[in-house]
Amino acid sequence: MxxxxxxxxxxxxxxxxxxxxxxxxxxxxIVLVQARSKASEAVVLVGDIGGTNARLSAWRADLASPSASELFAKTYPTADYDAFDHVVEEFLSEPSVRSSPPQAAALAIAGAVSNNRCNMTNVRWLVDGDALTAKHGFRVALLNDFEAVGYGIPALPxxxxxxxxxxxxxxxxxxxxxxxxxxxxxxxxxxxxxxxxxxxxxxxxxxxxxxxxxxxxxxxxxxxxxxxxxxxxxxxxxxxxxxxxxxxxxxxxxxxxxxxxxxxxxxxxxxxxxxxxxxxxxxxxxxxxxxxxxxxxxxxxxxxxxxxxxxxxxxxxxxxxxxxxxxxxxxxxxxxxxxxxxxxxxxxxxxxxxxxxxxxxxxxNEKVGQIGAREVAKRLLAGSFGGS
Structure with missing residues (x-):
């Protein structure tokens, strides 16, 4: 050895x-894209969606660096909800989230994502990013869980x-x-x-x-x-x-x-x-x-x-x-x-x-996927993420 x-x-x-x-x-x-951004920071929604739990969190993120602070987080057992839409609605109704509503969202899902949709295998949920965008008024991107990890790598200290x-x-x-x-x-x-x-x-x-x-x-x-x-x-x-x-x-x-x-x-x-x-x-x-x-x-x-x-x-x-x-x-x-x-x-x-x-x-850092999802949500705001 x-x-x-x-x-x-x-x-x-x-x-x-x-x-x-x-x-x-x-x-x-990318520097020019960031320079055109009207604000230096924004609130983004980050999700880690698995077969047992759906973990959602709201972050105030710096658009020019990996810096971010968590505003609110909650874990939802998937067995308690008939559809993922109900989880999102409940999360958005939380007082801490209502006072600082998200401007973009990126959700990492343990499953195959195609055309911003995922039919989950371990829970009977269809997660549809475009439908969530239309319903809530902010852009939503779905990511494979390791895709999110990949986007987190350049932001790691x-x-x-x-x-x-x-x-x-x-x-x-x-x-x-x-x-x-x-x-x-x-x-x-x-x-x-x-x-x-x-x-x-x-x-x-x-x-x-x-x-x-x-x-x-x-x-x-x-x-x-x-x-x-x-x-x-x-x-x-x-x-x-x-x-x-x-x-x-x-x-x-x-x-x-x-x-x-x-x-x-x-x-x-x-x-x-x-x-x-x-x-x-x-x-x-x-x-x-x-x-x-x-x-x-x-x-x-x-x-x-x-x-x-x-x-x-x-x-x-x-x-x-x-x-x-x-x-x-x-x-x-x-x-x-x-x-x-x-x-x-x-x-x-x-x-x-x-x-x-x-x-x-x-x-x-076991939260690298969460970091990556945050980076993707920021790219959504800059118009520089087109999905996989």
Whole structure:
């Protein structure tokens, strides 16, 4: 395993260059758009819409910087409402919101967004941004949840990033964001010359077939295929994937590792199937070596997919690992399995070299999606967001 990774970078380094291949003649246009704005700040509505809860908040945001202050926030259990429209109406009727009504809204949704609409899968809601715009009089944009994370990246302060591969960030170069949580989200950021800012392109690449490395990952892929008929990347690179990996490791012949498997609750031993939170906690405390192995295997897979995404877009602007799992397991991440998976040392030398010169970060701010949604709402006011 590689040496312990650096925890912080005192100052994020940027490639010094007088003429980047990614720079555009119109790259300062966004400054002109901001200069034409009539107000220096505005109130925006931000949403995080999931299958269990809809979280709405109103913010007073500075239009020229990421600075913002929260005015009001409330969480609404989705089971209590027949339609998302009812949630919005209730939120807008709150005294704190009525006194400072929003001028634009951006809603991050854990689902596929098409034409500013989303038919949610885990709750029977149709969320229609254009219908909300017509009803309430302010523009509403719907975003895939990782699309919102992508828009939050350029607004993150230095202290919200844990550096894994300490190499310079190239200005205006493509960026990649991905990470494990309930599923495995992913998006790409490409510089838009007309806007003078990054535009985010969400995707569903996590549902591609898992490409295992080494005999143990190959055995894992066969284990999942035998169980479900197919093994895609997300199945072994998210919260439930961690549980699958642990179950796979515990399925080993008990005579091979009797003490580990007995402690893990293997078939015939006391205990049962461990949940992701239990596996993570045991890995952090060191109380279960099998949990440590499962977490390291998960991060090796996440790192490999991050490296693959970096190569697809030549992400010299950086690869950013987000999601709910990685920040909570930073002590294990610092042991190096994620970085080793990313660097692809056993791959073809030219591409390994490309990855060694690609920045890699973990986003430690779990509200990055909310930050991104705020940035999109501000772009709506400036007329510089057209949706994905």
């Amino acid at each position: 590689s040496n312990v990774l650096p925890q912080r970078l005192s100052q994020r380094r940027v490639v010094p260059t007088t003429r980047s291949p990614y720079q555009c003649a119109r790259s300062r246009r 230095e202290e919200d990033l844990e550096v894994l591969n300490d190499v310079p960030v190239q200005p205006q170069a493509p960026k990649v964001v991905m990470g494990p949580g309930t599923g495995l989200g992913a998006a790409q950021l490409m510089w838009d010359c007309g806007l003078g800012a990054y535009r985010v392109w969400p995707g569903e690449g996590a549902h591609a077939t898992f490409a295992p490395r080494g005999w143990k990952q190959q055995a894992l892929a066969q284990f999942v295929t035998d169980k479900y008929g197919h093994c895609e990347i997300e199945q072994v690179a998210c919260g439930s994937g961690l549980e699958l990996i642990y179950e796979f490791l515990a399925s080993d012949e008990p005579a091979n590792r009797p003490h580990l498997l007995a402690a893990a609750g293997a078939p015939g031993a006391k205990g049962g199937k461990k949940r992701a939170a239990e596996i993570s906690a045991a890995a952090l405390t060191g109380s279960d070596p099998l949990a440590e192995e499962a977490v390291d295997l998960l991060f090796a897979i996440v790192g490999a997919e991050a490296g693959a995404m970096a190569l697809r877009s030549l992400a010299k602007g950086g690869v950013y690992i987000a999601g709910g799992i990685t920040p909570k397991l930073l002590p294990r991440v610092r042991q190096g399995s994620l970085l080793e998976g990313f660097l692809m040392r056993s791959g073809r030398p030219p591409f390994h070299k490309l990855l060694t010169h690609t920045p890699l970060f973990v986003i430690t």
